[in-house]
Amino acid sequence: MGKLKTTRWDSAEHLRNDEEIAAYMEAALEQGDPALIAHALGTVARARGMTQIARDTGMAREALYRALSPEGNPSFGTVLRVMDALGITLTVAPRPVGKGGALRRPARPSRTLASRKAADR
Numbered sequence: 001m002g003k004l005k006t007t008r009w010d011s012a013e014h015l016r017n018d019e020e021i022a023a024y025m026e027a028a029l030e031q032g033d034p035a036l037i038a039h040a041l042g043t044v045a046r047a048r049g050m051t052q053i054a055r056d057t058g059m060a061r062e063a064l065y066r067a068l069s070p071e072g073n074p075s076f077g078t079v080l081r082v083m084d085a086l087g088i089t090l091t092v093a094p095r096p097v098g099k100g101g102a103l104r105r106p107a108r109p110s111r112t113l114a115s116r117k118a119a120d121r
Helices: 018-031 034-048 050-057 061-067 076-086 113-120
Strands: none
Touching: 018 034, 034 050, 034 061, 034 076, 050 061, 050 076
16 A cells, blocks of 8 residues: 655635635634634635735734744734734624523622712712
8 A cells, every 4th residue: 555645734725715714713713712713813814915914914924923823822903903904803792502601790789879979988
């Protein structure tokens, strides 16, 4: 039996349109892993052209590669700038019931103006 030849998989080569990019980013966001989300943004940026994304964000291309690597830790501002340059947006929706339970804090009783003034004395 002969040797099996493999090739390196690069997701960026398979993100051909806005719908595929949106589905790819949605899948990464659903995982909730910050490193995976940063890596996915980097993959999408490479698919669109890292040099152009760097120009659009005002960041150095090398800094973007580092920040959006699996080991990177981009600031939220960087994430938003890259998403803007890519033409994608972050959408918030309630988590479906049974999907890891939302963090709920007990409601704090409302303080009236009179009770606040009394507490300040």
